[in-house]
Amino acid sequence: MGRQLPPFAAVRAFEAAARHRSFKKAAEELCLSPSAISHQIRALEEYLDTALFERVGNRLELTLTGRGYAGRLTGLLNGLEDSTRAIRQAGERPLRVLCTPGLAARWLVPRLDRLEFGDRVRLRVSTGAPSTDFASNDSDVVIQWSTDPTQGVVTEPLMQSNRYPVISPHLRDAEGVDRPEDLLRLRLMYDETDDAWGDWFSAAGLPDPVLPNGPVFPNCELATTAAERGQGVSLAYDSVVRGTLASGRLVRLFETVTMPMVIYSVAYPEDRASDPIIRAFRDWLFTEVARDGTGVQELSAAE
The missing domain is CATH 3.40.190.10 (Periplasmic binding protein-like II)
Known part of the structure; x- marks a missing residue:
């Protein structure tokens, strides 16, 4: 069964008249005549079988039903306008x-x-x-x-x-890195954000090693860039460096990884x-x- 919806033109006319509390201002907004607004509202009242406006002296006032209906309609039309604007602008804005x-x-x-x-x-x-x-x-x-x-x-x-050590191919070949212990004689890159060399060495079977000195970077990206330039070994995030490994600019050392x-x-x-x-x-x-x-x-x- 299809939706039972009121005439959209009548809904727009009523919502504008209710918002402005004026048929004349609603007519100006919608580029219609006041009589057209009045006709649309009468059509909506007939559809709903209830009065939406009433005369109080010389003033036009919403009925209790009209106030409640107008409030819901304004929210619905605002949402429709926002969604429509977003779709129309999506092809243009960055x-x-x-x-x-x-x-x-x-x-x-x-x-x-x-x-x-x-x-x-x-x-x-x-x-x-x-x-x-x-x-x-x-x-x-x-x-x-x-x-x-x-x-x-x-x-x-x-x-x-997870994380694992990465090194430039040239440095790996020059230093002959074959075992996790070999890293302890190399320069390690450290980062201030969640540095995990201790965790990695523990996972590799070397708990509490004496870690060599090395530069401390504010983030893992700078540590990985330094390793890429042959300055030492970085503990890289697998999710981020896969493309760099595929390019051959870095190589992975060992199968041991930290917890993800x-x-x-x-x-x-x-x-x-x-x-x-x-x-x-x-x-x-x-x-x-x-x-x-x-x-x-x-x-x-x-x-």
């Missing part, structure tokens, strides 16, 4: 994405050609933790390290990863959760991590 330099360079940019509207993505990178203050960060979507909830923001865990952890989440304003372009980008991100087997859902299923 999508502004804020993320870390490492994720942008090693994961996001190399696969943007698989995104239908990838040419409209405007990337901004953050030297620190990307801000989810959407009132000031000039972004539509943030791909961030944290999964902490923020009021007014949808935050969804996106990507999980969630490393990135996707965040966007709660009041824009139904925005078509944000939704499409969000869905594409989850499709990509599922393709790689690095999504949080895959981690949960494995547990």
